[in-house]
Amino acid sequence: MPAYALDKTSLTPLYQQLYQHLREDIESGILKVGARLPSRRRLANDLSVSPATVEAAITQLSVEGYVSPKPRSGYYVNAIETMPQTDSAKIAATGKRTIPANENRSFKKKPRFDLTSNDISNESFPFSQWTRTLRSVMAEEPEELIIGSGDPCGQPVLRNALADFLYDTRGMEVNPDCVVVASGSQVLYNLCVQLLGHQMTIAIEDPGYLRLHSIYRANGVETVPVPLGKNGLSRQGLEECGASLVHVMPSHQFPTGRVMPVNERYELLAWANEDDGRYILEDDYDSELRLQGRPVPTLKTIDALGRAIYTNTFTRSFAPGFRIAYMVLPEQLMNLYRRKLGFYSCTVSNMTQLALARFIESGKMTRHIAKVKTNSRKNRDTFIKVLRKSDLCNNIEFAGTDAGLHFMLHLDVELDESEIVARAEEAGIRIRPLRDYSMLASKNSGGDFERGIDHWFPISLSSLTETKAEEAAQALAHCLSMSGSFS
Amino acid sequence: MPAYALDKTSLTPLYQQLYQHLREDIESGILKVGARLPSRRRLANDLSVSPATVEAAITQLSVEGYVSPKPRSGYYVNAIETMPQTDSAKIAATGKRTIPANENRSFKKKPRFDLTSNDISNESFPFSQWTRTLRSVMAEEPEELIIGSGDPCGQPVLRNALADFLYDTRGMEVNPDCVVVASGSQVLYNLCVQLLGHQMTIAIEDPGYLRLHSIYRANGVETVPVPLGKNGLSRQGLEECGASLVHVMPSHQFPTGRVMPVNERYELLAWANEDDGRYILEDDYDSELRLQGRPVPTLKTIDALGRAIYTNTFTRSFAPGFRIAYMVLPEQLMNLYRRKLGFYSCTVSNMTQLALARFIESGKMTRHIAKVKTNSRKNRDTFIKVLRKSDLCNNIEFAGTDAGLHFMLHLDVELDESEIVARAEEAGIRIRPLRDYSMLASKNSGGDFERGIDHWFPISLSSLTETKAEEAAQALAHCLSMSGSFS
Numbered sequence: 022m023p024a025y026a027l028d029k030t031s032l033t034p035l036y037q038q039l040y041q042h043l044r045e046d047i048e049s050g051i052l053k054v055g056a057r058l059p060s061r062r063r064l065a066n067d068l069s070v071s072p073a074t075v076e077a078a079i080t081q082l083s084v085e086g087y088v089s090p091k092p093r094s095g096y097y098v099n100a101i102e103t104m105p106q107t108d109s110a111k112i113a114a115t116g117k118r119t120i121p122a123n124e125n126r127s128f129k130k131k132p133r134f135d136l137t138s139n140d141i142s143n144e145s146f147p148f149s150q151w152t153r154t155l156r157s158v159m160a161e162e163p164e165e166l167i168i169g170s171g172d173p174c175g176q177p178v179l180r181n182a183l184a185d186f187l188y189d190t191r192g193m194e195v196n197p198d199c200v201v202v203a204s205g206s207q208v209l210y211n212l213c214v215q216l217l218g219h220q221m222t223i224a225i226e227d228p229g230y231l232r233l234h235s236i237y238r239a240n241g242v243e244t245v246p247v248p249l250g251k252n253g254l255s256r257q258g259l260e261e262c263g264a265s266l267v268h269v270m271p272s273h274q275f276p277t278g279r280v281m282p283v284n285e286r287y288e289l290l291a292w293a294n295e296d297d298g299r300y301i302l303e304d305d306y307d308s309e310l311r312l313q314g315r316p317v318p319t320l321k322t323i324d325a326l327g328r329a330i331y332t333n334t335f336t337r338s339f340a341p342g343f344r345i346a347y348m349v350l351p352e353q354l355m356n357l358y359r360r361k362l363g364f365y366s367c368t369v370s371n372m373t374q375l376a377l378a379r380f381i382e383s384g385k386m387t388r389h390i391a392k393v394k395t396n397s398r399k400n401r402d403t404f405i406k407v408l409r410k411s412d413l414c415n416n417i418e419f420a421g422t423d424a425g426l427h428f429m430l431h432l433d434v435e436l437d438e439s440e441i442v443a444r445a446e447e448a449g450i451r452i453r454p455l456r457d458y459s460m461l462a463s464k465n466s467g468g469d470f471e472r473g474i475d476h477w478f479p480i481s482l483s484s485l486t487e488t489k490a491e492e493a494a495q496a497l498a499h500c501l502s503m504s505g506s507f508s
Numbered sequence: 509m510p511a512y513a514l515d516k517t518s519l520t521p522l523y524q525q526l527y528q529h530l531r532e533d534i535e536s537g538i539l540k541v542g543a544r545l546p547s548r549r550r551l552a553n554d555l556s557v558s559p560a561t562v563e564a565a566i567t568q569l570s571v572e573g574y575v576s577p578k579p580r581s582g583y584y585v586n587a588i589e590t591m592p593q594t595d596s597a598k599i600a601a602t603g604k605r606t607i608p609a610n611e612n613r614s615f616k617k618k619p620r621f622d623l624t625s626n627d628i629s630n631e632s633f634p635f636s637q638w639t640r641t642l643r644s645v646m647a648e649e650p651e652e653l654i655i656g657s658g659d660p661c662g663q664p665v666l667r668n669a670l671a672d673f674l675y676d677t678r679g680m681e682v683n684p685d686c687v688v689v690a691s692g693s694q695v696l697y698n699l700c701v702q703l704l705g706h707q708m709t710i711a712i713e714d715p716g717y718l719r720l721h722s723i724y725r726a727n728g729v730e731t732v733p734v735p736l737g738k739n740g741l742s743r744q745g746l747e748e749c750g751a752s753l754v755h756v757m758p759s760h761q762f763p764t765g766r767v768m769p770v771n772e773r774y775e776l777l778a779w780a781n782e783d784d785g786r787y788i789l790e791d792d793y794d795s796e797l798r799l800q801g802r803p804v805p806t807l808k809t810i811d812a813l814g815r816a817i818y819t820n821t822f823t824r825s826f827a828p829g830f831r832i833a834y835m836v837l838p839e840q841l842m843n844l845y846r847r848k849l850g851f852y853s854c855t856v857s858n859m860t861q862l863a864l865a866r867f868i869e870s871g872k873m874t875r876h877i878a879k880v881k882t883n884s885r886k887n888r889d890t891f892i893k894v895l896r897k898s899d900l901c902n903n904i905e906f907a908g909t910d911a912g913l914h915f916m917l918h919l920d921v922e923l924d925e926s927e928i929v930a931r932a933e934e935a936g937i938r939i940r941p942l943r944d945y946s947m948l949a950s951k952n953s954g955g956d957f958e959r960g961i962d963h964w965f966p967i968s969l970s971s972l973t974e975t976k977a978e979e980a981a982q983a984l985a986h987c988l989s990m991s992g993s994f995s
Binding site: 100152163166171207232239313342343344362369373 | 574586626627628630635639643646650651652654655658691692694695698702705722723726767768769773800804805823827828830832848853854855856857858859860
C-alpha cells in the first residue's frame with residue numbers, strides 16, 4: 022500500500038483526497054481486482070488520519086461500485102470495465118476548473134442602427150414600474166413564488182388578467198380557462214404540434230416569418246410556403262399543399278405589414294370548416310401596437326366553430342427579454358390539451374407570471390403600450406419626414422405604416438438589393454430586403470406579391486430613440502444618394 | 509341611412525361607435541353589397557360629429573375589408589362571405605367581458621402532509637438573499653433585462669456560472685460553450701428529441717419517472733420501459749427494445765433511490781459506444797443534495813467518446829417555481845445543436861438568468877444547498893426515529909436514505925397498498941406506492957426490482973418542516989397501527 026500524501030492544509034477534505042488516491046489506484050490497476058483493501062484501522066494509522074476519514078472514503082468507493090464489502094472481512098476491489106479517460110474525467114482535487122470561461126465571443130458586430138431588430142429601446146421600457154411590481158410580488162406573495170404545483174396552463178390570476186387584457190385591447194371575449202401561458206411563442210408552436218399531432222403539414226405565408234419553417238420542421242412536421250399575393254394567401258396553394266394547419270398573421274403580416282381583409286378571414290375560416298382536422302393558427306404578435314385606429318378584430322372573434330388558435334406575445338409590446346407568450350384555444354382543443362398535455366409544467370416562472378398579472382390589472386400595461394405607440398409614431402414620422410426631404414424623396418414609397426412596429430420601404434434606386442444592404446452596412450445601418458423573408462422569391466421573383474417584391478425593405482425602428490431614427494434616415498439617404506444610385 | 513344613436517358621454521370613442529353601427533348594418537345586410545356609403549360630410553352632418561370621426565370609422569371599415577374606396581366617388585360595401593356568429597363575435601362596445609374570471613377551481617384538496625411533493629418548505633428558501641440578488645440585477649443591468657438578442661443557449665455569464673457550479677458540486681470539468689439553459693427539464697427533453705430526431709426509441713428505467721413516457725410520446729417518439737432489477741437496468745431489455753437513447757438517473761434513481769455502481773456506468777457507456785447513433789441522457793436531478801458523502805461522479809465525467817448528455821435542474825435544489833434547468837452536450841452534439849436548433853431563443857427570462865448567475869458566483873447557492881441538506885437530514889432523521897420508536901418499529905425498513913431528497917420506506921403490514929394509501933389519506937398524508945411508478949409492475953409484480961416492489965413507498969419530505977416531518981411520522985404510525993394491520 023503506497024503511503025498517500027494527504028494535504029491537511031488543503032481545502033479539499035482529507036476523506037476526499039484519500040478517496041481520490043484509492044480510486045486512481047483501482048482504475049490504474051495498482052490495486053488489483055479482487056484485492057482486499059487494508060483495514061480501516063491500518064489505513065488510519067498509516068496515514069495519520071481519523072478512522073472516520075477512512076470510513077468516509079471507503080463508503081464513497083463502495084457506493085460508486087469500486088469496492089464491495091464482505092461481512093467480517095473488509096472491502097475488496099471490484100472488476101471495472103475500464104474506458105479510455107479524457108482529461109476532464111480526471112477530477113482535479115482542488116483549484117479552479119481547467120476549461121476556461123467562455124470569452125465574450127464575438128457576436129456579429131452590432132450596427133449603429135439595426136432596422137431589423139425587435140429589441141426595444143431602453144427609453145420605452147417602464148423599468149421603475151416593473152421593478153416596483155416585482156417587489157410587491159416578492160413582498161406580498163413570497164410563498165407563491167417557489168411552489169411548483171401550479172396550474173400547468175399558467176397561474177389563474179394571470180390567465181384572468183390576459184382575458185381582461187384581450188377584452189380591453191382587442192375586444193375579444195375569451196374564457197380564461199382556455200388560455201395557455203408559455204415562455205415564448207416558439208414554445209407555444211411546439212405545444213401546438215404536440216397537441217394536433219406530428220402527422221400534419223403546416224402552411225406558412227410567403228413572404229413571411231421564415232423561422233416558422235425551422236421551428237415546425239424541428240418538430241418533425243412538414244411545412245409549405247404558400248404565396249401571399251394581391252388577393253391574400255393563395256387559396257389554391259393552400260388547398261394543393263394538403264395542409265391541415267395554416268399559420269397566419271391577419272392583423273399585421275410580417276414582414277409585409279398587410280392587414281387581412283374581412284372577406285379573406287371568412288374564406289380562411291370556411292377552408293378550416295371544410296374538414297374536421299383543419300385549424301388556423303392566428304399569430305397576433307403586435308396587434309396592440311397598431312398605430313392608427315382600433316386594432317382589427319381577430320379571426321378568433323369571428324370563429325364560430327372553434328377552428329382558430331389565437332396566439333400573442335409580449336415580445337413586441339413589453340420586451341423580448343421576458344419570454345412570455347400565450348394562446349387561446351377553442352374549447353374542444355382546450356379539453357384535448359388538458360387530457361394530452363396537462364402533465365407539462367408551465368414554462369414561465371411564477372414570479373414573472375404574478376408580476377405580469379399585477380402589471381396588467383393595475384392598468385400599467387395599457388399605459389405602457391400607449392407610450393410605446395407614441396414613441397413608435399414619432400420614430401416613424403421622423404424617419405419618413407427625413408427621407409421625404411432628402412435627395413431620395415422621389416425614389417421612395419412606404420407601405421403598411423399604420424399597422425404596428427414595422428413598415429415597408431421601397432427604394433427605387435439603381436443599385437442591386439445586395440448593394441443597398443452593403444452600402445447601408447457601411448453606414449452603420451442593418452436592413453434586409455423583403456426577398457430574404459421569402460422561400461418562393463427566387464423561383465418566382467415575388468411577382469405575385471401585392472406590390473412586387475423587388476427593392477422593398479421591412480423597417481423596424483423599435484430599438485431606436487427618435488433622435489436615432491432621425492440619424493438613421495439621414496445616414497440611409499446619404500449612403501444611397503451617392504452618384505449613380507438613382508434610377 | 510338610419511340615424512345612429514351615438515353616445516357622446518360613453519367612454520367608447522365616437523368613431524368606434526359609428527364603426528360598430530356601420531359594420532353591423534353591413535353584416536346584417538341592411539347596407540347591401542355594392543351600396544355606396546353616404547359621403548363623409550353628410551354622415552358628419554346627420555350624426556352631428558366631426559368629419560374626422562367619420563373618417564376614422566370608415567378607414568377602419570376599409571382596412572378590415574368591409575368597404576372599398578373608389579377614386580373620387582366614395583366608399584362601397586364589399587361582398588362578405590358571412591358566417592354564423594357566436595355571441596362573443598359581437599364585440600361589446602363598453603363594459604366588462606361577459607365570460608367570468610375562472611373561479612378558484614377546486615384543485616385536488618391539499619393534504620396536510622404531502623410525502624409525494626417536490627415543493628420545498630418556505631423555511632428552506634432564501635427569500636431575502638434572492639430578493640437582494642434580483643434587486644442588484646435590476647439596478648445594475650437594466651438594459652440586459654429587456655433585450656432579446658442574447659445567446660440562444662443562455663446568457664454566457666450564467667453558462668460560466670453553471671460550469672463553475674458543476675465543478676464545485678460535482679467535480680465536473682465542462683465547457684461553458686456546451687451548456688444549454690432552458691425553462692425546465694421538460695423543455696430540455698423536448699429539445700433533445702428535436703436534436704436527435706424523431707425516429708428513435710427511448711428506453712426508460714422502470715420503476716421510474718413515468719411522466720418521461722408522456723413527455724417523449726407527446727413528441728411523437730416511442731418509449732419503452734426497461735426493468736431496473738437487482739443488477740441495474742436490464743442489459744437484455746435495453747438491447748431488445750432497439751432504443752438509441754436511454755434516459756437514466758445514475759446518481760439517485762427516482763423513485764427507488766438506487767445509485768448506479770461504476771461498473772454499470774461503464775457498461776452503459778459501452779452500450780452507447782457500440783453504435784454511432786446511441787446516446788445516454790444522464791438525469792442528475794438532485795445529486796447536489798446527496799446527504800452523506802460526496803456526490804457520485806457522473807457518467808458524463810467518465811464518458812470519453814461523447815455519448816452522455818448531462819441534464820440537471822434547480823427544481824429540487826432551489827425551488828420548482830423558477831423553471832430553470834440546463835444540459836451539457838458532448839461537443840459534436842453541441843455543434844449539431846447550434847446548426848439545427850440555434851434559431852431558438854432561450855426560454856428563461858434574462859432576469860432569472862442574470863440573477864441565478866450572481867447567486868451562484870457569490871457562493872449563495874452553495875450555502876443554500878448546504879442548508880437544504882441540513883434540513884433534509886433533520887427531516888429524515890426525525891421521521892425515521894419517530895417510526896422506529898412507534899408501534900410499527902418491527903414492520904418497517906428504509907432504503908436509499910443517503911442519496912437525496914427522497915428515500916424508500918417499506919411497510920410490512922397486512923393491509924393492501926391501496927388500503928395503506930387510503931388510511932394515510934384519511935390521516936392527512938399523501939403517499940404513493942412504488943408500484944405506481946412502474947409500467948411493468950402489473951405484468952411482473954416487480955419481481956425483478958432489487959428488493960421486490962410490494963409495500964415499498966417513496967417518501968419525500970422536502971415540503972415539510974422538521975416539526976411537520978415529526979407529525980407526519982406520528983400520524984402515519986398511528987393510522988397504520990390500528991388493530992389488524994400488522995403482519
